[in-house]
Amino acid sequence: MSARQPPEQQAPPVQRLRVRYAKRGRLRFTSHRDFSRAFERAVFRARVPMAYSSGFNPHPRISYAGASPTGSASEAEYLELALAEVVDPATIHASLSEALPDGLDIVTVVVSAGGSLADLLEASRWRLDVPGVQAEVEADVAAFLAAEELVVERMTKKGLRQLDARAPVAALRVVGAEPPTVSLELLLRHQVPAVRPDDVLSAMAAISGRAPLGVALLTRLEQGPFDAATGRIGDPLDPRAAS
Known part of the structure; x- marks a missing residue:
């Protein structure tokens, strides 16, 4: 053979x-x-x-x-x-x-x-359209940002994992409201293991003690190199980003 x-x-x-x-x-x-x-x-x-x-x-x-x-x-x-x-x-x-x-x-x-x-993909900017009352969501955002650590659990391929949802959040703010939805802007640094926008929302729900009023719509607007000094995300396809 x-x-x-x-x-x-x-x-x-x-x-x-x-x-x-x-x-x-x-x-x-x-x-x-x-x-x-x-x-x-x-x-x-x-x-x-x-x-x-x-x-x-x-x-x-x-x-x-x-x-x-x-x-x-x-x-x-x-x-x-x-x-x-x-x-x-x-x-x-x-x-x-x-x-x-x-x-x-x-x-x-x-x-x-x-x-x-x-x-080059160091961070993402997200829009989170969340069912809720603006004043309550603003209070939840303030409580989230004031915390030093917020641990949430998520099921992964390797089993149930605990993640600190606060650490990678560079910015979080309310940017508008069209009842019954409140819009948030989230600037999220990429890390391992990855924290996702829904982990941030889970942490906010835990702070408030209120059950979510509905399903949030998550939209990534940008991702790329992150300038911590300015809070801006660059274009990863710009040749200068690779230099």
Whole structure:
């Protein structure tokens, strides 16, 4: 019996593109696994000249970074494509936009400036539309910010974990109200293990002692490099961010 032949080694990528995309409307309920499958199908339909991994089961080289939780909308999701040919980013933008379903929308495609995309995603700015009374929500925000530590529990793949929901919050404030909903803006630093916006809301509910009045709508507005001095989030696709 002949020995099993080693797998074919794939050529290295000749270009890397970084993509900003949005999850809108009902597509916010798309899980990361469902999105990755939909995106790989779109790449195939759009005839994107992907580079492939080596091994017995080659797959297109797509790197996902900072994916938002299932159920949240987002205007700032990111991934990187490794390509076997040099292409015009505008062409890839147009072809992927046509291949993806409405609600999974390509925002920007640029040539990678190098470095790690994941390392540039240091913080996120969120809008939280929360059912409630404005005065009560403002009191809950004040109590949250006054606390030094607020431990919440969340079930993860590794079991029940305790997280300090206060530590990564750089800013939290009420920005408007259209009864019966109050809108909050949350600036959340990324850490390991990750604290999510719903963890912050769970901590606020624990402070107030009131049961939530309904389901909050979570929307990520930005994510990228974080300047603690100014409280601003930069553009991770800006070539200066990678330098």
